[in-house]
Structure formats: C-alpha cells, structure tokens
Amino acid sequence: MILLSLPTVLWYLAFCYLPMFGIVMAFKRYRMVPGKGFLYSLFQGSKWVGLENFRFLFLNPQMGIAIRNTLLYNLCFLVLGTTLPVMLAVALSYVRSERLRTASQTAALLPHFLSWIIVSYFAFSFLSTDKGLLNSLLVRLGFDRVRWYQTANAWPWLLVIIHGWKGFGYSMVLYYSYISAIDPLLYDSAAIDGASVWQMIRYITLPQLRNVITVLVLLNLGHILSTDFGLFYQVTRNSGAILSATETIDVYVYKALMDQTNYGFSAAASLLQNGIGCLLLLGTDRLTRRFDSEGGVL
Amino acid sequence: MKKNEQKQVAEWRPNRIGAGTAILLNGFFIILSVLTVLPFLFVLIVSLSSEDSIAANGYSFFPTEWSLDAYRYLLQRIDYIGHSFLLSVALTLAGTLLSLILISTMAFVLSRRDFRFRKLYTALILIPMFFSGGLAASYVVNTQIFGLKNTFFALLLPGACSSWYILVMRTYFQQNIPTEILESAQIDGASVLRIFLQFVLPLSRPVLITVGLFEAFSYWNSWYYAMLYISPEHRELFPLQYVLYNLQKNVEFMSSNENISGAVIVNLPTETFRMAVVVLIVLPILVSYPFFRKAFLRGLTAGAVKK
8 A cells, every 4th residue: 555655655745845845945045055955055055034035025015016916816706706606507507408508518618628828819819909809899999999918907807807717617517516416306395385496596506505615715715825827927928017917926926936036035925825825724614613513624 | 427317307497487587598608608619719710810811900700811821831830839749749648647647546545444544645635735835945846856957857747646636536436436345355365556456447437537637638738837947948848838828929939940941931920820829729628628528527526525
C-alpha cells in the first residue's frame, strides 16, 4: 500500500509541501547564493527583514486596489454564481422536452472547457476597437466607437459577463443533477395537497439543494482572496489603462515575481491571500456547524 | 444510467405549469443556448472571412467575402504550428496518463479503511487544497531545486495531481467496489498491486474515463506553466495555447523565426490567421465533446458527492 501510493506522496511533498518552506521568503530579502541550493540561499544567504515586506505591501496603493478588486469581484461572482445557476436549474427542471433539457445542458457546459486564452480571443472579437462587433453595432446605431481596452469603467461589467458565460453552465448542470435526484414522490404528495409550483420550489426543491449550496459557498469562501488569473490577466490583455478595475491579488503576485523579480513581495502577498482564506474557511465552517449539525465541509 | 433515465421520466411534471409558461420557458432556454454558442460560430466565421472584408467592415457575422487564406497560411507554417500541435498532443497524452496513475493509486489507498496511515494521507492531500506556499515559492523550488526551467517536465509535472479528483475517485471506489471481492483476493494471496490492476481498475472504468477527460482538457488548455517556465527563446517547447498567446502581441512573431526563407509573404492574413489558430485549438474539444458529454455530466455529479 505504501509503495503503491509512494509516487503520489512524493509528488505532494515536492510540489506542495516543499514550496511551503518558501513562506519564509515573505520575511526575508531573498537572494540566490550562486552555487548553493535553494534552502541554503533561503536560510543562510538571505537577510531577515521581519515584517518589512508586508509593510511595503500595505504602503503600496496598488496592493490596496488589488485587494479591493479581488474582494468585490469574488463577492459578485459568489452571489451571482450561486443564485443565477440555481434559478436556471430549477427552471430547467420544468422544461418538458427531454431533448431541449439535454441540449441546454450541452450548450451551457461548452464554454467551461475553453482556456482563458481562447476566451480572450472570443472577447477580443467583440471588443476590438476598430474591428470588434460591439463597436460595429455602436457605429451603426450612431454612437462613437469605445476603446474598450482603455475604458476602466466597463470592465467590472465585462468581466462579470464573461465569467458568467464561462461558468454558469457548470453550476447549472451541477444543481440540475441534484434536482433530478430528488424523490418525485415528494412532489406528487405535495400536488395532492394542492401545493402550487412556487410552493413546491420554495418548500421542496430549495431545501433539498441547501446542503450542496452551503458546501460550495463555503469552499468558495476559502478562496475569497484568490482569483482566476487567466480571467484577469488574459481576457483583459493585461492592458495598463484598465488596471485600476482589473488588477487582482493574483495578477499582482505574478507581476511582482515575473516583472520585478521581487520574491519577498510576491511571497508576502501570497501568504496574506492564503492565510486569510484559510482562516475564513475554518471560521465559517465552525459557524455553520454551530447552526446546523449536518453542515460544514471539513 | 438506466436508473437515471427513469428518474428523468418520472420527473416530467405535466399539469403543474401552464402551457404558456412552458412555451416561454422553452423559448428562454433556446435563446440562452444559442447565445452561449454564438461566440464559437463568430470566431469560425471570422477565420473564414477574407482579410479585405475584415479591413473594410471589421469582424462580422456576414463577411462580404469568404476566404481560406488563413488556413492556407496555417499549412504554410506547418513546420512551426504543426510542431506545437504535436507538442500539445504529447503533453495531453502524457499528462493524462501520469495524472491517472497518481490520482488512482492514492484514491485506492485512501479507499481502504484498513490502511494504517489513512488519516495522515487524508491530511496530506487536504491541506494543499486550502494552503500553498504561493507562486514565488513554487517558482523558486521548481526552477532552482528541480531545474525545470525550459524543460518539458515544467509543463507536465506541476499540475499533474489533484486532491479534488483523488477525493472523487476515492468516493467512487468506496461506493462501487464490493469489499468482498478485495478481501477474497487478499485471502488468495494476491498482492496489493495485482488487486489494484486486476480488480479495482477494470471495475472503475466510468470514473477513470471522467477524470481522464477532465485532465486531458486541462492539459490541452494549459498555458500558465509555459508562461512561467518557458523562456521566449525556447519556442520548440511552446504548447499551442502559448503560441496563440504570443500571436496576440504580433503575428510577425512567427515570421521572425530564423528558419523562414527570404520569400516575403505579401498580405499576411494576420487577423484571420489568429482566429484560425483559435479554431485549430477549439476543434478537437468540440469534436470530442458531444461524444463524451455523458462522462462529463456524470463527473460533475460524482465530484459533488460529499465525502
């Protein structure tokens, strides 16, 4: 048994646990010592700077914006990404034609399997300033062209729409599969008692979904400070003019590392992101457990 | 599957919503589906438009002139695009196989209630779901300890395993493989490896296919590791997705390839060419998708089973 699982254990140690030592970088001014290994460079070669990386992080106005954006987008995604798919799934369960139900699920799920790079090209075909479909329509309607990739105000809307387009199908299909697993007898007996459609949704369907919704929301809360890097970096084409509306912590962490090669900074931002996410997850898990013995994920 | 279908039939609830509402609902879902799929069609049309028609009218659903120039150019540059295409295929195959090995073995071990280190192993895979060393740390470890920079392994290894799919598969093993079979095999003196290969894997084809497909798509779609670990000079290691990313900056990126002969290509179909590469990437997904749709849907539900 141990032998069989050895490769996976090694993988976890190498790619998940070894980097956790790197958290130390958040408290150091990391510098590579030529000819020495990573751990030597980290523990012996680099100077302790205490909380200095964090201090600079908080002094940096960009970081504040990134945190704000991350939180706002995630809250928005969480609320819309739960309510809309649940509503759609309930509606879908009332579509009579089985073929239409299957076709809707197939179509809705399709964008889920595209990479953000592909999505960024899809978006570009609509948003390009001189060739995009959206601007062609605007011109035809007598408006001026909009330079979308320079217009920060538009991006909260655009990102929510694009994120929704790519993600709603997955959640909808997921919730729908739970709805179709509900015992039909429940509905039949409710119908005999004269319950209306709305009452059935309110008192049968939604309560049956409550557990999975709680689990998914909790899992998402654990990642409240993490965003999909591809969405915010690729789809926006990393355009500088709209950063105030699109930069999130992940983009910031990436840029601090790759563009400025500031390891300490990047590590400090990651630690902040991870730590708070973990605490939130544990906290909310506790909380739901207190209110509801069946709830909770861990 | 049979059971599922029966449920769906039973779930058909006539008389509960009015005919008008039903039509409205149908219309709504038809429109929603069309809107969802529309961008796919749009990009395909753009890739088939002529460059002149785009210069005149922008991207459009109704180009004034159709053209296969983009695809002809694609064939001309087959040395480069073809290479990346094959690299992506190889990466997808190798990655899927590796992931399945890593995931299924761990899932099997965790599914055995008599395994001594079950708690420890569960913690081992759960913690990374919520906590990680962060990008900078992973980057330093992968480049400086493992020396993955500019190697094929940088694309293959870091994303190879997934705690989530381990949990999915473990649940499947626990629910679908009768312990009696395993126990009797054990009594007959079969080794753990043999039990795994001979009894567990053949009984688990559905979940293996589902997880394998998800992994295959994620490797086919991967670009992040290329962006992190492959330097611009190492074009031979660019997966197709990353080539497309670079095309965003300039199509000339390709012509700046030293191999290119002196022949200057007049009228480089820049706009349409990008979209043709998009089509080239999306096409395998579209072609295999309906074929495997059932496995996807099953995978979604499997993933949601609470442990």
